[in-house]
Amino acid sequence: MTADFAGTVALVTGAGRRLGFAIVRALHESGAAVALNDRTSEAVEIALARLGGGDRLCAAPADLAAPDRPALAVEQAAAGTLISPLPGGGYCRAENEAIRIGNFS
Numbered sequence: 001m002t003a004d005f006a007g008t009v010a011l012v013t014g015a016g017r018r019l020g021f022a023i024v025r026a027l028h029e030s031g032a033a034v035a036l037n038d039r040t041s042e043a044v045e046i047a048l049a050r051l052g053g054g055d056r057l058c059a060a061p062a063d064l065a066a067p068d069r070p071a072l073a074v075e076q077a078a079a080g081t082l083i084s085p086l087p088g089g090g091y092c093r094a095e096n097e098a099i100r101i102g103n104f105s
Helices: 018-029 041-051 069-077
Strands: 009-013 033-036 057-059 082-087 091-094 097-100
16 A cells, blocks of 8 residues: 555454455554454454554444444544544545555455
8 A cells, every 4th residue: 555644543344354454454554543343342352463553553343233333433433533434445535535445465
């Protein structure tokens, strides 16, 4: 990823594994603060440990299928300026430019 996301905060759903985890890693390596969302606290904690922790990572576990849980996840991530909730793959917006999230290994 070539974009500079320093000073931004992203909430990534499905962050505990596969594409969601890859998006978290790429955004974090590009300077973003990242809130990790997955259905369980355990999945989020494992992902945080795999990333080595740090002050630009935070847990936002919530099962988004429950009606009140999406708001909870956003509240947990709201420490900074949220650029976009990212569903384990997709697009985010930064400074009015759409940025395609690609394949990260």
